[in-house]
Amino acid sequence: DTAVSQTPKYLVTQMGNDKSIKCEQNLGHDTMYWYKQDSKKFLKIMFSYNNKELIINETVPNRFSPKSPDKAHLNLHINSLELGDSAVYFCASSRRAEGTEAFFGQGTRLTVV
Amino acid sequence: SQKIEQNSEALNIQEGKTATLTCNYTNYSPAYLQWYRQDPGRGPVFLLLIRENEKEKRKERLKVTFDTTLKQSLFHITASQPADSATYLCALRSSGSARQLTFGSGTQLTVLP
Numbered sequence: 001d002t003a004v005s006q007t008p009k010y011l012v013t014q015m016g017n018d019k020s021i022k023c024e025q026n027l028g029h030d031t032m033y034w035y036k037q038d039s040k041k042f043l044k045i046m047f048s049y050n051n052k053e054l055i056i057n058e059t060v061p062n063r064f065s066p067k068s069p070d071k072a073h074l075n076l077h078i079n080s081l082e083l084g085d086s087a088v089y090f091c092a093s094s095r096r097a098e099g100t101e102a103f104f105g106q107g108t109r110l111t112v113v
Numbered sequence: 114s115q116k117i118e119q120n121s122e123a124l125n126i127q128e129g130k131t132a133t134l135t136c137n138y139t140n141y142s143p144a145y146l147q148w149y150r151q152d153p154g155r156g157p158v159f160l161l162l163i164r165e166n167e168k169e170k171r172k173e174r175l176k177v178t179f180d181t182t183l184k185q186s187l188f189h190i191t192a193s194q195p196a197d198s199a200t201y202l203c204a205l206r207s208s209g210s211a212r213q214l215t216f217g218s219g220t221q222l223t224v225l226p
Contacts, residue, residue: 004156041221042216042218042219043157043216043219045213045214045215092214101147102204105156106155107154107156
């Protein structure tokens with residue numbers, strides 16, 4: 001069973017469109033994350049979320065919004081897509097406790113044309 | 114501002130040698146530090162965690178050291194193999210309630226046969 005799964009794996013879309021990436025974890029973790037990895041391979045935190053708080057990295061445009069229908073899911077919605085949004089987006093999860101590692105999904109490669 | 118730096122973008126070594134990767138951080142007071150491996154087209158995978166009161170930790174051919182005075186961690190792969198070729202990332206949790214897991218820029222290791 002895949003621990004953290006994201007769909008779709010690839011997403012090609014036009015500028016201005018709205019799109020969503022889904023993420024599900026079956027590890028029973030209480031914290032989930034979204035990361036963006038750009039062309040230089042730098043992995044940048046976008047959001048961290050548990051059932052009590054959403055932490056948004058201040059550099060993330062408000063066109064990006066996470067939505068969590070339940071503890072096992074954290075979807076990423078992106079409005080009015082721009083060329084610069086092209087990147088690989090990774091979902092991850094961990095237990096909230098200190099000293100715990102994060103488990104990552106396989107990534108979604110978003111290409112905006 | 115908080116910063117995590119990995120000293121080289123790319124490192125090439127000969128098979129059988131020991132690879133040493135460096136992670137330096139500023140404006141963190143981490144209780145622990147993590148190392149991950151990322152292969153092309155995949156999400157990062159957790160390797161090792163070392164706590165502030167541990168000077169060294171080993172797992173098979175991997176060894177991590179943690180010097181909170183120097184604010185540095187070293188990651189060693191002994192008897193390196195071509196299969197060890199990947200990008201290696203160090204990660205810290207930020208302080209405060211957010212405690213997001215933040216990654217360094219990574220070092221791409223290539224082990225030459």
